[in-house]
Amino acid sequence: MLPILLASVTPPFVLRADPGGKVADLGTDVELMECGGPLLGVEAGSQYGEQALSLGLGDVLAMTTDGLTEAHETGRTELVSAPLRPFFGYDGLVRAVREELARHPSSLGDAGVAVAQRARAFAGRRINDDVCLLLARCIERVERVERSD
Secondary structure, eight states, X not given: OEEEEOSSSOOOEEEOOOTTXXXXXXXXXXXXXXXXXXXXXXSTTOOOOEEEEOOOTTOEEEEEOHHHHTXXXXXXXXXXXXXXXXXXXXXXXXXXXXXXXHHSTTOHHHHHHHHHHHHHHHTTTOOOSOOOEEEEEOOSOOOOOOOOO
């Protein structure tokens, strides 16, 4: 089990692999991490919930900054002010990660670059925020063993 705690960030998600752990056959199951709290260090006494995460063979954990999800669409909406333009969004991010993992099953790096390129294309090649995407795949199931000395 991996403890997850969030402080005012875009919630990570897990794409669950099929029961055989085959990367190319990532299932449609998406698990959203829902724990969290306000920005770290802003409010004294803030409470943060913790969520336990278990990864199965082939599952992929995706963590990102809001630069990807908040990328604004350009093109037909150029005359609309930025806050009213459609966003790449969380659904767009999940869809892009799933599709790029299918296109690049053996390289999380290539899949991640392709996801970022899709968000940039959606935003007319310009994203006005930081962009960070971490993709991590469970390649071996390891049970945690407590030591007693």
